[in-house]
Amino acid sequence: QVQLQQSGPGLVKPSQTLSLTCAISGDSVSSNSAAWNWIRQSPSRGLEWLGRTYYRSKWYNEYAVSVKSRITINPDTSKNQFSLHLNSVTPEDTAVYYCAGGDGFLGYWGQGTLVTVSS
């Protein structure tokens, strides 16, 4: 059974960097068939895909156009996890952030982290 466990702060100051980590158990971040995503949810924007990382003989990263200039998703093979870094945050980045993954579909989700951007 695949499980995703998120960690990271729930409060970030404006202009700073939001950083979250998603630890994978039951699968590998280096899987040749899975992709590992970050998705956020807010009342104003609904469910919004932010980006993903996956391995197909080499590493690939794909990001949503809306956050492409501010986002980095990194795999960590030594810890079997992946991370999200979103810089220059504003109050509009306040949302519940989820990691999610699976083989071609979003079959597994983390528990979610409410991140509030406020001074």
Added chain:
Amino acid sequence: QSVLTQPPSASGTPGQRVTISCSGSSSNIGSNTVNWFQQLPGTAPKLLIYSNNQRPSGVPDRFSGSKSGTSASLAISGLQSEDEANYYCAAWDDSLNGRWVFGGGTRLTVL
């Protein structure tokens, strides 16, 4: 505004059959498979249907999905009180370098 269009609400009485629609375009539903998620309050979305009509292990066969052209539907038969939740459709979209897109969600009330 969500890329995929769903009705904001649906309702039914216990035992009834309810359907939820999801409308998209040629770049998402028209060319890729559809997934459906169930979200209970305060929890993460749970995969209910993948590849248009496939159920993950553990999902009751009361839940079924279908797709035609650029639209998809989720059907719930034998409605139960525990089915009261928000339901979301999702599909990969080939535009803008590729991205997952979602519906705005349908709040299902069991009367």
